[in-house]
């Protein structure tokens with residue numbers, strides 16, 4: 001295909017698509033609303049299903065250099081600090097933990113032709129006429145393109161136009177994210193992701209970065225209402241430390257460090273929506289959070305966006321028409337992403353269980369740990385063993 005494809009949004013998904021298309025020699029142009037390249041955000045976990053893709057796109061070494069390698073998981077009780085389960089990952093492909101900003105920068109640096117990105121281009125509307133799509137930007141620019149991919153995140157403008165009635169719903173959880181310099185006192189958190197699960201609260205802690213690692217913290221609390229939007233809303237650290245007080249000496253030390261640490265702490269409301277019935281309409285399709293916003297409870301938001309991007313590029317390369325390519329891509333992706341969306345929601349209930357539900361959860365985990373903790377790998381095998389490189 002020789003005509004130009006427009007990608008809206010230079011986030012994780014949009015940049016991965018740009019890279020995958022560039023590698024195949026397919027023409028595209030990327031439009032981003034931000035004024036310049038801004039690498040923002042805290043930690044991301046990159047499971048083997050997405051590491052395979054990044055390795056195939058030629059970023060294996062660089063990815064390793066910005067990441068901490070996670071070897072397993074530990075689930076602890078927020079109320080008693082008891083270890084409920086721990087197990088080692090059984091994949092040959094690494095599971096990495098890095099800063100979102102570093103991954104974003106790596107994707108951007110890997111793109112050979114930076115002239116293919118235009119900044120300060122906020123898509124405001126588009127019209128489809130005579131086999132062409134006209135994109136209108138907030139700054140009054142407009143451009144005619146051959147096809148359109150909405151990689152414009154959870155508040156996607158492209159999705160709003162395809163599905164005016166489908167709005168992301170607040171899922172009832174507020175999340176706080178912070179990073180702290182990794183101290184020797186935190187050594188028991190090395191080489192894994194640790195989750196403290198408790199009544200209406202949970203905390204995820206993992207090291208990220210390679211040299212001089214940081215401790216990445218995500219603290220989630222059930223919260224009936226949410227008004228603000230954005231990724232960089234400052235949070236009150238004293239209030240967080242108070243509301244997340246618990247029985248773990250280590251976690252309480254971390255909370256005290258959080259208050260005195262000069263790095264800011266941010267809050268955001270968690271939004272998702274029911275899986276969409278389709279993403280493709282003619283020469284327009286959606287990708288990543290714009291197609292399937294995910295709650296972060298399976299750590300698969302960035303992974304699903306990058307899987308989408310890699311597979312979409314391959315469909316465009318293999319099919320004769322863009323319409324066929326977009327339909328094939330949708331067929332390959334709808335079911336899997338809907339299942340991951342549902343799994344993330346289910347994990348929210350498991351992490352925050354109360355009363356009998358929490359007792360059953362803790363007993364079940366205890367029993368599995370007694371028999372063989374490694375069995376817990378089976379729960380995520382369908383996510384982590386997925387190999388986008390093998391799909392036809």
Ligand SMILES: Cc1cc2nc3c(=O)[nH]c(=O)nc-3n(C[C@H](O)[C@H](O)[C@H](O)COP(=O)(O)OP(=O)(O)OC[C@H]3O[C@@H](n4cnc5c(N)ncnc54)[C@H](O)[C@@H]3O)c2cc1C
Nearest residue numbers: 009011012013033041042122123152153288289301302305
């Ligand atoms: C600033 C930021 C910080 C984040 N921090 C974290 C974090 O710390 N931890 C975590 O787990 N996840 C974080 N996320 C979410 C995570 O990166 C995404 O869920 C995931 O990577 C999905 O990627 P995506 O490409 O679908 O969407 P995103 O990575 O959200 O990218 C969407 C892109 O589209 C652009 N855009 C939106 N609307 C328009 C428009 N109308 N015109 C042009 N461009 C538009 C946005 O500016 C953005 O660059 C963050 C996302 C953002 C945008």
